[in-house]
Amino acid sequence: MPEAVNEDAPFALLERSELFAFLLDLIQRVYRPSIQSAVTDYGLVIVGGQSLTLWARQYLIDEMTGEDVGFVTSDDLDFIGKPSSIDYCAQMMGVPFRKAKMDDNTINIAAAYIDWIDGKEVIVDILEMDSVGGAPKKEIFKYLSVLDIEGVQVAVIDPITCLKSRLFNLFAYWQDRKHRESVRVKIALRASNQYLRDLLAHDGYRVISEHIHRIKALALTPLGKRVYVEYGIDVLDAIPYDPALFPAAYMDRERPNMLRQIGDVRRRKLIQYQRFACGPIHPSHLQPAAENDPR
Numbered sequence: 001m002p003e004a005v006n007e008d009a010p011f012a013l014l015e016r017s018e019l020f021a022f023l024l025d026l027i028q029r030v031y032r033p034s035i036q037s038a039v040t041d042y043g044l045v046i047v048g049g050q051s052l053t054l055w056a057r058q059y060l061i062d063e064m065t066g067e068d069v070g071f072v073t074s075d076d077l078d079f080i081g082k083p084s085s086i087d088y089c090a091q092m093m094g095v096p097f098r099k100a101k102m103d104d105n106t107i108n109i110a111a112a113y114i115d116w117i118d119g120k121e122v123i124v125d126i127l128e129m130d131s132v133g134g135a136p137k138k139e140i141f142k143y144l145s146v147l148d149i150e151g152v153q154v155a156v157i158d159p160i161t162c163l164k165s166r167l168f169n170l171f172a173y174w175q176d177r178k179h180r181e182s183v184r185v186k187i188a189l190r191a192s193n194q195y196l197r198d199l200l201a202h203d204g205y206r207v208i209s210e211h212i213h214r215i216k217a218l219a220l221t222p223l224g225k226r227v228y229v230e231y232g233i234d235v236l237d238a239i240p241y242d243p244a245l246f247p248a249a250y251m252d253r254e255r256p257n258m259l260r261q262i263g264d265v266r267r268r269k270l271i272q273y274q275r276f277a278c279g280p281i282h283p284s285h286l287q288p289a290a291e292n293d294p295r
Helices: 010-015 018-031 035-040 048-059 066-072 085-093 137-142 159-170 178-203 205-219 222-231 248-276
Strands: 045-047 076-080 108-115 121-127 145-149 152-156
Touching (some): 018 035, 018 048, 018 076, 018 085, 018 121, 018 145, 035 152, 048 066, 048 076, 048 152, 048 178, 066 178, 085 108, 159 178, 159 222, 178 205, 178 222, 205 222, 205 248
Parallel strands (some): 076 121
Antiparallel strands (some): 045 076, 145 152
16 A cells, blocks of 8 residues: 555545544454454455455555545445354444344344444444355455555455455346446456556466456456446456566467457447347447557
């Protein structure tokens, strides 16, 4: 994260907000005793909107617009966790949790409702382990990331898993704030790009090659194709473009082959939309295509 924050930047306002400070404090209480125990014994990992906020805070703090900050912030806090995490969180946070009942029809196993300023309520949810849309439990723990929050290590889904979750939410049947969610997808893309650029610079191509394959696979999913056609959002933007850092074999063969394969799939999808009126087509696809596509 950058050492200095522009005090006039929109994210600086978030950093100074009482609610954000309160949410960070709750997170720190959970992980301060032992991140290993919190994850291994209780299965506690930050998911949902706060995971995106934390990654934006890590990588995008100086470049976010007011709209970005408004849409990336969340008034609640979501974890996945084992049943044993309920009593642990109640003890660490110092707030009571209401356990879900059989007839609640919810993906929560428990929730805490904390009174806030002006009659508002902060909700802390503990979700079932396999309840995060677009992010199965196995993937969450395989690619689990650790962030330092003011000296406390916390467990959070990695940016690419976060991207998959945001993409799922954008097209969820219950979603009624499409523009907000599309902005969140774009923020997750930018955070993923910076995350992979960081890994590439410090650990090399071999470490990020698996993540490139994850992103390619996501671009080829129904949601990956749909977000491209309907919103003009390119999932491949999550992959950094830096010829100086990538090996020649990737730049000369792997990347061109990937772009060619996905480009063919997208062209077929666009034709399908045009012929059968499958849904809206983003205006960018109605303009002449650019000849070069460096990313």
